[in-house]
Amino acid sequence: MNATSAPAAAPPQPLFITPAEIVSEFSHHTPLSLASTMAALLQLGMLRSRNVIKDLINADHVDEVSIVDNATTAVSIVLQHIAWGFAEGRFYPGDATVMFHCAYGAVKKSVEAYFVRTGGYVIEVPLPFPLYSDDEIVQEFRQALEKAKQNNRRVRLAIIDHVTFMPTVVIPVKQIVNICRSAGVDHIFIDAAHGIGCVDVDMKQIGADFYTSNLHKWLFCPPSATFDSCTVEGLTKALLCIIPFEGGIDGIKKRNHDAVVEMGEMLAKAWGTHLGCPSVFEHGYGGSACLFGSVERSTHFEVTNILEGQVWCRSFDILSSTQGRGGRSIYGYAQISYQVYNKVEDYYKFRDAISQLVQNAFTCASLPNS
Ligand SMILES: Cc1ncc(COP(=O)(O)O)c(C=O)c1O
Structure with missing residues (x-):
């Protein structure tokens, strides 16, 4: 499409429901139909959210986008x-x-x-x-x-x-x-x-x-x-x-990716192990895995206790399997992530806690069977 055949740009839509819109909606309904007024405002807000999402995900039409609870x-x-x-x-x-x-x-x-x-x-x-x-x-x-x-x-x-x-x-x-x-x-x-x-x-x-x-x-x-x-x-x-946050959606991805790679490499180096998935470098996900030692079964590792409640234990799920590739037995992987509540500093504590456990020859056999 060339410049002359392009339609005139649509006037910018207000991003939020404005006070004027609220007054206008209320004026359409009698006080008894408060529910209808709220429903109309809700629909308006939904539509705007769906439009923002549509652009973020490069969907064709807003009707393709629905908002559900999870x-x-x-x-x-x-x-x-x-x-x-x-x-x-x-x-x-x-x-x-x-x-x-x-x-x-x-x-x-x-x-x-x-x-x-x-x-x-x-x-x-x-x-x-x-x-x-x-x-x-x-x-x-x-x-x-x-x-x-x-x-x-x-x-x-x-x-x-x-x-x-x-x-x-x-x-x-x-x-x-x-x-x-x-x-x-x-x-x-x-x-x-x-x-x-x-x-x-x-x-x-x-x-x-x-x-x-x-x-x-x-x-x-x-x-x-x-x-x-x-x-x-x-x-x-x-x-x-x-949208304005550190370069928008690409900024978020880059921020999480760079930090998690830094953390993963730091942990792998400290423990003398490797990352479980090289594609983390290509795709930029905030999760990684590092082999750390002899954990014998899949477990949720209560690192929080070890670190006196200073880190969020959900980030430290330890995954293990009795059989890896080619029948080789594999050990434990730490799933890590970078988030607003999960910072590089936390992983230095994690590194030291795991190193300590390995030094103490800890295995899952000493965990309660739950
Ligand atoms: C791959 C995957 N699918 C589905 C879900 C469920 O998501 P929700 O809790 O939003 O329903 C999760 C949650 O972590 C997930 O990791």
Whole structure:
């Protein structure tokens, strides 16, 4: 389109609901219809928030964007939609959904509740870890789809994490969407609970059918689950806050990425170990993993106790597995993240606490069985 045929720029929309708009809404309703007035204001605020999100994620139209309370709700909505396929006779018992074996617990529960219960079959794709390249992930997914085909299973749904919860890996979603399309998968859903603010999120580029991302994780918005206490206007404000924030959404990603890489490298060097996932460098996620020592089973490590409550223990989930690649036994990985409440200084304390434990020949056998 050249300059002459371009439509005149639309006048800028006010970002927040203005006092004049509130007065105007109230004047349309009698005092008895206070609820209608509030509903109209709520809708206006929702629409503005959805428009801000639409631009952030490069969606085509605001109608493609909905605000729900959390990622789990979005997953349930998608799975209910898929379950109708069985109820209406479009899908058949044994039709499959494909997802990573490490899909988030609540997602797996929803798959059980809506998909398996209505006759669906689940194919779990193992996620290689430690990981050396994206191709390994793509290869595993491709093999799972090929196997489904050999077994004459129609794949009705692929659930792909954008960033897996544990271990923390950025998934090459675009590539996996492409192989799902080529394999004739009916619906593709990206669970990007850790998406926006953490990795690049571009609806047109990714090309999935459904994509959900929390705003309250890496975009620092208040939890919209508590809509009563977080007004829609509050959400719009929070969304707009990120625009001037340290270079906007790219600034947030860079800030978290650079800091987590610094922390991960520092820990790996101090412990004489390695990062579990090199793609952290390419994708810029605020999570990483460092091998640290002989932890024998998956556990939540109460580092908080060791550090006298000075750090947030959720950042220090320790992941372990009895079997690693090629049958080699692997040990523990520390999942780390950089956030507003989680700073580099905290990780120096973490480094020292773990070094101390290793020096004391600590193993999980000494943890209570809970
Ligand atoms: C990969 C993944 N999916 C889904 C969820 C659930 O998100 P929510 O608690 O917002 O429902 C999480 C939460 O951490 C997650 O990591």
